[in-house]
Amino acid sequence: MTEPRENLLEADFELGFTYTRSPGVIIGKFLAALQQQQIYGIRANDGTVLFPPTEYDPRTAESLHDFVPLTDLGRLLYWTWIDQPRDHHQISQPFAFAMIQLDGADVPFLHRMFADSAEHLSVGMAVKVQWAEQRRGAITDIHGFVTAEGEQS
């Protein structure tokens, strides 16, 4: 029951959000600063610094306002190494999705970690931001992280 290919109806389909939105006062400010290569966390009422900033403390629902400047340095906690990136990753070389804790922040966050191979990664290693060449006020303005071992932190 094979039908000739030319008789099949086809339509393009792009997977993704088909609408735009305002990120709001806290996330918006954070993303605007990121475009200028400035990194901010946000202080919770218990004194801990959350990164990336959220309008509300996800643990207590308290409203947050107190931005805290952070550097582009952090530590690698744990990761998954991806030998064969998927098309949507938009990364052509093997890389890791990693939980990274920025110096001065009290919680880790997810981003990309670049290295020649998984063997070059270790728990607690020093890492630094690799900025995207073109920045547009998005979390991807941080292209990913690379090793900062042997550098002054």
Place this chain on the structure above:
Amino acid sequence: MREVAIVAYAQSPQVRQEKVLNEVEILMPVIEEALAEAAMTMDDIDFVCSGSCDYIAGGAFSFVSAVDALGATPSKMESHVEMDAAWALYESWLKIQTGEISSALIYGFGKSSVGELPDVMSQQCDPYYLAPLWPDSISLAGIQASALLATGRYTERDFADVVVESRRKAKTNPNAQLSGDVSADHLIEAPYIASPLRRHDCCPITDGASVLIITDKSALPKAKTKPVYIRGIDHRMEAHQLGIRTLSESKSSTLALANAKDQAGIEQFDLAELYAPFSPQTLILKDALALNDKVDINPSGGPLAGHIMMSAGLDRFGMSFRALQSSTVKTALAHATSGPCLQHNMIAILEAG
């Protein structure tokens, strides 16, 4: 509280790719089978509730077409959740508690084979900090697995042992996609797909549908199957951002279980059906729910043997119902999850009537 019982369950075969039938066509015979098991017709059903995901089908409001599977008449009060159908069951259970209805037919369905499910799942993540990185579901589970390894509680060998058990138990499940005798020694030789996860640590892409019928005790059907009562049910959610949570634990599961136990007054379970789509999550849940070795975990093989996206949680209720039908054991724990890395968890305590 009104006493609510599961009275019927049916599931299509959990196939890797259904090439001919569409979602409605997969669903129709499964609805018929469930109604037949309960000796009910659509006239006996007060409410219909479904769980599915438009992102999987690739079209807005695609779930509406599935209503065709119910037939045009009699017209029914109907609802849908863009969640696993276990939450459609929860909505139905609540509606029975309000006294508005006495019976409900719940269904879930999905044809994951038509797209790239791991990429689709990345779009359930928050749109500012996570989704732009396209963290696919396997990679996120890989991070959770690596967080679990970092605690020293388990090894990659333990992940493989979960898979061995799943495949072995699935040998008695005719709808299983993956079953048989495999050795952990052999499995552990496979390459990583998202370290420390190997292909076998991940649930298989599956097409299919499932249907479950619940009624109030006053409206039990006259079928010969024994009812299985939902004695306790609760669901709890954790923060979405992965860094806020302890990924190697499942605090929301622990809390939901405590609440369900309070409702049920039942402390021990003969079996547990856990919705753990990745093998390390079985170990995380086992610890979070304090399940000892006397509990038969995933007698159906669980999601590693077949995983109908959007119905795999409802299937844990269904498979528990089946297990309680066919054996002398009395109590079961059914678990469902939603969101990345076990963000949101439901626990129900079931007892054979």
